[in-house]
Amino acid sequence: MDKQQPQQQWQQAVTAYAQAINRYVAQGCEQGWDDLEEPQHAATEHLLDAWQAALQAINQPGVDEQQRQAFRTAWPPAHLPLVPLLDTHGQGISNVLLLDDGSLLARIGMPYEKGQVVRIDQQGVTPVIGIEHFGRCPQRRYFALANAEGVRVTDGWGGPQVARLPWPSGLEGLPAGYPFDPFDLPPTPTTLVPFAQGQRVLLVSAEGIFLLAAEGATRLLPRQSQILEELAEGTDPDDIALGLAMEHGAVSPDGRLIVVGEQSSRHLVLDDQLALVAQVGPGGEYPHFALFNRRGDQLIVNACHFYNGGTLGVRVADLPGLDTDYYSEDPRTPLLQDGARVYAGVAGDGEYIVGDAYGYLRAFGEDGAEHWQHYLGSTISAMDISADGRTLVAASHAGFISVIALGSGRPEWQIGTGAHGEVRRWLFWKGWDKALVW
Template sequence: MSEPSSSLSPQQQWQKAVLMYAKRINRYVDTGTRDGFKGLHQPRVPDSEHLLPAWQAALEASNQGPHDPAARLAFREDWPPAHFPLVPRLESQGRMIPTLALLADGSLLARIGAPYEAGSVVHIDNDSIHTLEQVEGFGVCPQRRYFAWARAEGIQLTDGFQGPQVASFPWPDPHADASEGLELEPAERPDATCLIPFPDGRRVLLVSARGVFVLDAAGATRLLPRLEDIQQELAEGVEPENLSLDLCMEHGAVSPDGQWIAVGEQSGSHLVYDAQLRLVAQIGPASEYPHFACFNQRGDRLLLNACHFYNGASLGVAVADLPGLSTDYYSDDPRTPVLHEGARVYAAASRGDEFIIGDAYGYLRAFSETGEQRWQHYVGSSFSAMDISPDGQTLVAATYAGIIVKIALDAGRPAWQIGTGEHHEVQRWLFWKDFAKPLQW
């Protein structure tokens, strides 16, 4: 007979609730996957809101004093990580973490705060969290060598983290070169949704809601909105003062060799440019609105996601097929097969022959480059950023809830983990608004 909850301490109640819920959910998924979900009832989420004050007090206490890996491990066993107990706090406490990078020494870089709001860039090394002065955002090239730093005066490229500067670019005027002969008032500088240096350290892809540009020593070249589309709107009678150059769901990716640039936004097709910035492919999405793009580590496959509300579909295309490729929405072209259905993708990584995506429902999902579904791993809340070590053994991911996790892949699944993969979350950081400092869990 189980012990009544009233006789258990808050810590014991938390531990019991998390372990029981994970066991039931994993059994539910296993049964449904094997036999079908018809007639199955999803397990009820335990009542745990009353445990939050005790959890927070214990977490804050565990973050006092010097870094002690053994004590951290013991705390995670006593208070195992879970999403459902945190839900009452997330709306008021969570902060988007739009950019994340795993450095060679195992430390992390993260941008805290959405691109459109004041934020900071921090360097995380276990308990040590240092804010980089006068840095608004950052990005890392696909080969992990060059870093882009967004500052008030412009964007600088360095050769390595804290390495020498190799290039700098002013912020582009989002209205510059918008249309020949069109007089538009100068616009405020864009807020970078993401920055991606090219592998040669000479250019950077700037993705923003005010436009997508490639910056180099000669200036800025607009990729989105396309000049042809702007001119078409004007030709159709849109008055210049009513012309909107802003983008929604803007995104971009640069291939590991720097030869291909995939960009998109909600109102068109997936677009791919070559290294000379010539449009070479227009690919119809597999759902309503283009939302995300990612090249695999080898650089020979491209993943393209489109969404509809919190769902979506991802198609794959071989880089060799890109030149001249043109397909319609929901095309059944064999060169653009759908690899995964159901996920609105916010972040992704790749290792070997598989893509790992982070969806709107808080799941990491892995599938092969041919569409074989492999595993899922639950963290909770919509993902916002992701990175993976070159050896494919360590994954880091961030969410809109202000949480960063570090996961040892293929290292065995702990009892509290919800998922089908044998992966072990080993560290977690909470960047919550009301915390005096970020806390490690």
Template structure:
């Protein structure tokens, strides 16, 4: 067999075997399924695959030719692992636009990166934008560069607000001089409020609300800084310490802010930035938060190593909610166990999260598992279309996958339990002058 035939046989054979293995495990229990299937060596096929990918991405290739190529050279993750340490590129923000185009921020938050707009098989670099975010109501966008943050009404729409970066001296305890930031914070998330008048900045240097009159610091909170001063963990003339696993979400109506970092419990503030809830996680370190599309529920994930657990709370129960770690409280049920979550979306009655092992995992608002879909590598960004029919997910391997949900079928190379069709994936790799469409 030639290289193409070997690749196809290995990838399809492994997908069939691992899907059957998972089906038996879910049906009969994991202690009764035997050894997990392994893929035969494919390292010798990587060079021919790369040549074929570059050839099919030559100008003039049409959609039918690309579809035939995916049948002959089916996408896979496992055979590419030997390349990923050198090639993988994190994609840390995604937005599906209402016209079907896709925005992506290429590069980890702590790296210099760039923003691209993808229209079908065409890709455009967005000049002058280093990072972006969209409000939970899908209307306003925040566009950031070293000069500050602009809020625009719709992608390509008019500018409605221009905001300065925080200095790092906001909301310090009395008597503390601190030290200003040497450069603008590197955003982990940038979320405009639904009214377009403020922006939530999540960064390793702190979580801030940017407004027309200046910035307000949310984390580390003044109470945390005062405690650190009292314990001798922080010098009064130094800048506040950095955050790890920082994250936040805004409810679709803008009334609630869910936030946290690895230190402490899950937190919820109201629109006036007043504390409303402290919720004990069901894992060691708070890691992620997400509101449902209708704003009626919020989920919180906490991690331990590469695993984690996710609890859910009805928004109506938030005011005054105060629970401890691993609390057995009916208001904070555990909805999913096992996933360390970096990204997630919600559609009617269903949360879809991406985990550190490369799986998309869907579960309903009672915690019943719906389906899972394997992409490979840590899933770092996700978005879903307004109609809930198209899902995009990006990984630290430099994959950007476009998935048709509820298609009623899946490609033979897909690994997963749902009837969703992965249409194609982009490869954003370090050595590529341009990304490749697979």
């Protein structure tokens, strides 16, 4: 049997499928979907052993960049051929950041899992010791670094410490005189966002959403008013749910506005003194996500239903006093994107790029105009974009981290409508001795 045969079969199957899907999408968008039949991927499961052997070989010491590029040409990256392996090896990657030196910071594993923080550069993958969770301010200057002892804020990655913030006790914002229990363990961060001055951090967790400061923590969700309401109705304190689901939060670039929400609340906007500015009714059943644009003059909020969702936009100038209900048709909160259940997103120049539950990155303008889509596969779990807007990094529940050069042209094996090319893909798979670069 010809030695080239497995990689030729893979290359042909992956490329033919991508091109067929791209034609299918173009036709559907142009003439409607009714008479179109979705293309099917050729069988590739019998090629997985050969692919894995070739991947491991290209990750041996001494392999140069030219050899890596030749490998990517012979075995173009794809998602569908790997689906048979994902139940065993796939895992979520809960956070990624592009550092200014071009390296990557990632947390392997979802927030509620033990996980590990790593730094990824041209030399490989290095564990970051002593940090369990991290976040960065919207201006890219301050970093929040968390472990069991508390949250440190540093001025730059590896820079001097400017604040040390204690974990909440769990009793903050709870009415006195009731038998509420403090936390046994620190809350597990879903999101950590330092503010513009580096002295405060927004902590989003399933145990509650808090504002962390040197003098102590303040509970933002659940709100004290709703707890008091339940107590007034005679609810036993033991039956009051203080935990959150689909918890989310964002801080405006100037640090003057905070957005918080969870699956059974509207999206709440607070000012920097924690006064309620607005209550935005979601465009779906379960509020799920929030993000400010780069200029800080627009906010998007996403709510989901099953694997779909709706993203509303609202101008910051329209927020004071805004009070809308679910599925409101208020002209101040137009639907900007219909369809995506958003798990991660970034703001580019004049556009948003969000990652959805179906494995697509979707870009749309601040006016709601659709710009492009790009397929990575599996549910998108984390994203970041470089300061110059040219490099996008996206991670998924398949255990992929994909580095994408925006505007660099679309490879023939890429499913998508944008002119963007992946330059590197890392596989962080359970059961493997180390991460492998594709």
